[in-house]
Amino acid sequence: MAVATTRHRIEISLILFLSLVAFASHHMGTGSTAWLQWTTIVIFLFFGYVFDVAFTDSNMFMFDPDADNWRRKTEAVRQ
Numbered sequence: 001m002a003v004a005t006t007r008h009r010i011e012i013s014l015i016l017f018l019s020l021v022a023f024a025s026h027h028m029g030t031g032s033t034a035w036l037q038w039t040t041i042v043i044f045l046f047f048g049y050v051f052d053v054a055f056t057d058s059n060m061f062m063f064d065p066d067a068d069n070w071r072r073k074t075e076a077v078r079q
Helices: 006-024 034-055 067-078
Strands: none
Touching (some): 006 034
């Protein structure tokens, strides 16, 4: 497992804090649905974190629309 960067630590801290807010806003007797809104934000942040960890590393995707540049990069690796 890679070492967590500051960005990842901030994301995890935010997810944990907002999870606590979501749990704290749930009250059975009131019928309030505010906890659903907080939970939705937590879910979005969680999946954003998962995609961030899965797709951002040293082999990160780089968009280069010019096929000749791509060809030169890949042929240099093979040689």
